[in-house]
Amino acid sequence: MAISLFAKNKKGILNRCRDDYATKMRLKYAPYYHAMEFQKDTTVRLGGRDMIMLSSNDYLGLSFHPKVIEASTAATRKWGTSTNGARSSNGSRTFHVELEEKLAAFLGTEACHIHAAGYLSVMTSMATFAQKGDVILADKNLHSCLWDGIQISRATVERFSHNSPDDLRGVLSSSNSDAAKLLVVEGVYSMEGHIARLPELTEIGEEYGCFTVVDDAHGFGVLGRQGRGTTNHFGLHEKVDLICGSLSKSLASTGGYVAGTRDVIEYLRTNSKQTIFSAAISAGQAAAAMAALEVMQSEPQHLERLWANTKKYKAILKGLGLDIWESETPAVPIVLGSKERVYPFWKTLLDKGIFTVMSIAPAVPAGKDLVRTAISALHTDEQIEKIGEAMAFAAKKL
Numbered sequence: 385m386a387i388s389l390f391a392k393n394k395k396g397i398l399n400r401c402r403d404d405y406a407t408k409m410r411l412k413y414a415p416y417y418h419a420m421e422f423q424k425d426t427t428v429r430l431g432g433r434d435m436i437m438l439s440s441n442d443y444l445g446l447s448f449h450p451k452v453i454e455a456s457t458a459a460t461r462k463w464g465t466s467t468n469g470a471r472s473s474n475g476s477r478t479f480h481v482e483l484e485e486k487l488a489a490f491l492g493t494e495a496c497h498i499h500a501a502g503y504l505s506v507m508t509s510m511a512t513f514a515q516k517g518d519v520i521l522a523d524k525n526l527h528s529c530l531w532d533g534i535q536i537s538r539a540t541v542e543r544f545s546h547n548s549p550d551d552l553r554g555v556l557s558s559s560n561s562d563a564a565k566l567l568v569v570e571g572v573y574s575m576e577g578h579i580a581r582l583p584e585l586t587e588i589g590e591e592y593g594c595f596t597v598v599d600d601a602h603g604f605g606v607l608g609r610q611g612r613g614t615t616n617h618f619g620l621h622e623k624v625d626l627i628c629g630s631l632s633k634s635l636a637s638t639g640g641y642v643a644g645t646r647d648v649i650e651y652l653r654t655n656s657k658q659t660i661f662s663a664a665i666s667a668g669q670a671a672a673a674m675a676a677l678e679v680m681q682s683e684p685q686h687l688e689r690l691w692a693n694t695k696k697y698k699a700i701l702k703g704l705g706l707d708i709w710e711s712e713t714p715a716v717p718i719v720l721g722s723k724e725r726v727y728p729f730w731k732t733l734l735d736k737g738i739f740t741v742m743s744i745a746p747a748v749p750a751g752k753d754l755v756r757t758a759i760s761a762l763h764t765d766e767q768i769e770k771i772g773e774a775m776a777f778a779a780k781k782l
């Protein structure tokens with residue numbers, strides 16, 4: 385009896401996988417999971433054809449920097465390929481502590497903890513610090529890792545309109561005044577390229593005693609002095625309790641960080657399941673991030689070039705009348721409004737040798753279906769010119 389019930393359940397799950405509409409559509413149109421055969425800087429090869437990468441988060445272009453490659457290779461030789469365990473047990477090494485101290489100093493916080501994925505760092509920033517009975521004030525357009533963490537925390541969530549201090553105030557004024565409150569935003573919104581209105585948002589948060597969390601995955605390396613991020617950009621260290629983010633964007637690695645006061649980080653080390661039960665970042669990845677952090681401070685030309693390229697690229701898009709959702713950063717969406725318009729636009733760019741990523745609702749708000757592009761310090765003038773030509777061609781076909 386028990387065996388046949390199990391078989392029935394299993395069949396149901398297997399059928400669900402086989403019949404899933406979204407998966408069928410993904411396999412039919414194949415917009416995702418392209419395995420590139422080669423990459424060097426902003427050039428990738430797909431199906432034997434060289435293309436310009438226009439959706440990488442390698443904003444500063446340090447993934448191919450000789451110092452970063454050398455540091456990562458040397459660390460792998462010295463420490464091996466894996467830590468084979470969690471920091472809390474057998475996986476902790478001196479290079480973890482060194483990177484954490486360097487990141488904390490760079491961000492202007494007392495302490496920092498790193499994880500093997502940015503997703504883990506950001507998710508645990510919600511899951512660990514919020515609990516049942518608390519209220520989380522969340523910008524409607526947050527990244528999926530924050531929503532996952534919010535769900536795990538079992539706190540009550542109150543959403544406010546994207547980047548709207550007025551709406552935040554309205555929501556706060558009618559929320560449970562006795563509950564502990566957390567305010568959560570992204571420093572730079574990954575899809576929209578918007579910079580959080582941190583001065584107004586943190587001022588309101590402070591009035592209501594909110595513990596403020598900023599996911600700065602896309603602000604780190606891009607904004608602030610030497611790329612110290614969104615809180616530095618606004619000079620708001622005192623007002624933000626926790627900065628979390630990723631090592632896989634400007635830091636040319638994989639992994640993530642959570643930075644705050646010593647008390648807060650030690651609490652995380654004791655209570656975060658995502659920290660306690662997940663293997664520590666490998667030596668090669670930690671060394672790459674450490675070297676990239678040093679390059680960010682010693683070679684300002686990458687950040688300068690990133691912004692010069694961004695300016696040039698946005699001028700082209702604006703000239704073509706494309707809607708870039710008022711992006712303020714190198715993350716630049718091209719909003720087309722429906723999947724019927726996004727797919728051919730994306731495909732035309734691909735055919736013209738430009739690799740971008742399409743993002744459709746519910747990954748973005750309804751009516752904001754878009755092609756996500758991101759500019760890098762490594763894009764050459766010639767590449768930007770080619771991108772402009774392809775965009776003009778795709779825009780004409782709309």
Ligand SMILES: Cc1ncc(COP(=O)(O)O)c(C=O)c1O
Pocket residue numbers: 501502503504506527529570574599601602629630631632633638639640
């Ligand atoms: C805003 C934001 N937070 C967190 C993450 C997770 O970082 P990672 O990809 O390094 O796991 C991402 C990834 O795209 C992101 O865009």
